[in-house]
Amino acid sequence: MLNPKVKQGIQVAISLAVAIWIFWFLYKDIELATLTEQVKSSNWFWILSSLVISLLGFWIRGWRWALLIQSDEGEPVTANRAYHAVMVGYLVNLLVPRAGEVARCGVLARTNGIAVGQLIGTVILERSIDLLFLTGTILLAFLLENKLFLALSGDLIDLNSLTEGLLNNFPIFAGGLIVFFIFLYFIFKRFRNHGFINKLQNFGRQLLTGVKSISTLKNPLGFWSSSVLIWMIYFLTMYTVSLGIQSTANLAPGEVLLVMVMGSIGMVAPVQGGIGTFHALVAYILIQFGVSETDGKIFAAIIHGTQVIMIMIVGLVSWIIMLKIPAWNKPDTL
Template sequence: MRLSTKQWIQVGISLVVAIWIFWFLYKDVKMESLLEALQQASLFWIFMSVFISVLGYGLRAWRWKLLIEGDVGKKVKSSHSFWALMVGYLVNLLVPRAGEVARCGVLKRTDNLQVSKLLGTVILERMIDLLFLLGVMVLAFVVEHEVFVQLAGDLVSLETLAVSLKSYMPLLLGGVILIGIILNWVRKRYRDHGLVQKFQHFMREFFQGMKSLRQVTHPKSFWMASTCIWIIYFLMMYFVAIAIPSTANLSPSAVLMVMVMGSIGMIAPVQGGIGTFHALVAFILMTYGLTEEEGKIIAVIIHSSQVLTVLLLGALGLFMVAKITLVAKLKPEKLRSK
């Protein structure tokens, strides 16, 4: 996948921002404190977190395979979708969001599938993940309602906000209507503009992907896999929490809040959620009584274990893809020689 000069500049800017956020967060954290935390941590539970995360990647690859087979109508090996997925995650560590295109490119090489068709399934997959994230956020709000109220109260007075909303409700409604009129005018006036066309293309791909859900051969398995993926995300966090003495006593609902904040941090358009993940996880852990340094150290342990896993599996994925492609090329030659 080739990037234009403009895209490389965007990548460079996002990387600089990520490094700056990370440096700003950890400039006061002593290396001795991090090493001491690692010595006190249970390597067994950290290993279990990594192990179950690999199972999660496998489950995600299998779910993607179901989407592809339903949309394209062609069988895909689970191993092929798994290595494509890991290569995609590896690329995301360098270029945010480019991994989605990269994994489609891998399956084009290994299974000769159209990238445009595969992108539709990836977009749908991301939309489904977003819906599950919203559902998890609602669940976290229900089980940790007091924490949400406390955070909101620290940021803004709820009573003042309620009075302001009541006073300015007519103005807000008028603003929403005006924005809707402006957006409609922009859509009609600039319908041939590149950004508008990209958005329209995105929506077409999304609705096309939604139709492919009806064609999934095992719909119950698909939704069960989607649910299990998020359960695995929770267990990844929970096992690391158990491994570290300062978080070993956190309740499952508190770990759920940490998972929500970490997931939001990973959405940010920076390489691998560097900085944003650490900031949000450390922030929410401080709400549960941990010191700022403890929260930052735990965030870096969680993030680093997953980044190392992606680096190893992604590098192995590049090797496996090259091997699969080479074997596919050699087969016709062997048949011709016979």
């Protein structure tokens, strides 16, 4: 058995190697002079505006997290302190995928005296809600750009032949579908105590319980409105960058929304900061909109690169601020 730290180190090294390889593969044919020229010709008013908007989104995310933390122990969490903890988490995520979620909980536990386990529970709920909003955003993008979705599907699958085949064999297809669902039902029933299935069921129950618990918050309206605002800010961040780059300045809002969706999916990948996966998916969808391959890759590099630089700077500042706050000590009781 490998030492847990060694195992984690290997996983981090592999994810970083994959990220670097994807990034190198995407940009190996782009000359540095081309990238430099595109950076110089960009309208930096819009790009810097995107960073300001993004920073506002980070603060709102911190405020939303503070709304979720309802604890009788420790010191109440302010929006500013939760924001700094969130930024520390983003900074750590650049080094170790997913470790930022634990890091921000650890930082806040130190300064506010709230149990790490309780804070992690709020982060899991927060991420579950984000997953629901991502699903809703994908659905919205499909409704706005359904022709493109169908065109992309058509490139991968012959939809006409597939539809004709389903219609000609509908009884077999319907019967097979019914048998499949019955099979799933018996599998879940037979192995409901099995590790993986048990985890799926527990996740579903926890998500449902978590969503219901939001109604018991002191400010449930603030939580839901901030969640909507966070995703609107994601869109505005992408849209303002698109305005600042000549090759993407004419993209319609619906097209930018689809670019944002692809970028969000790329950021979910278990690699440091979405390196490589973000660039690949964003460049791919831009090419479908008629943007040249080189310009699409450079757009992805600019928006991702500026965000990473901002997170590094702001995250370090937040880390220093949190370190300067004395560790919380439980008051003496008589």
